[in-house]
Amino acid sequence: MAWSYLHRVELFRIVRGQRVLEHVEEFDDHGPYVGRGAAEYAEIVAEDYLSRWRRPPGRWLVAVWQLDDSGAKAKRLCEVELNWAAPARNKAG
Numbered sequence: 655m656a657w658s659y660l661h662r663v664e665l666f667r668i669v670r671g672q673r674v675l676e677h678v679e680e681f682d683d684h685g686p687y688v689g690r691g692a693a694e695y696a697e698i699v700a701e702d703y704l705s706r707w708r709r710p711p712g713r714w715l716v717a718v719w720q721l722d723d724s725g726a727k728a729k730r731l732c733e734v735e736l737n738w739a740a741p742a743r744n745k746a747g
Contacts (some may be wrong), residue, residue, distance in 0.1 A: 659684040660721035665697050668713035668735070676714075677703060679718075680721070692731035704738050711740045735736050 661681045667692040686692040700716040714736045722728040
């Protein structure tokens with residue numbers, strides 16, 4: 655049996671108290687099990703996405719799920735809320 659670390663990361667904007675699904679990524683990665691755990695992994699993945707795609711500031715929620723072999727959600731590892739302040743854009747150049 656091959657080792658597998660299938661995960662689904664869901665990013666939601668919080669709009670007037672409601673979750674609005676913005677982005678989903680699936681990974682075969684053991685990241686949630688190293689370092690300080692799933693919550694730290696969730697924050698890193700979310701901040702990378704939010705900065706890379708220049709998403710607006712505000713309240714965001716990231717959920718990390720462990721997937722089974724069929725790709726279905728098997729276990730929620732964590733949910734982390736972020737107050738995202740978009741980085742200042744470089745006006746040079």
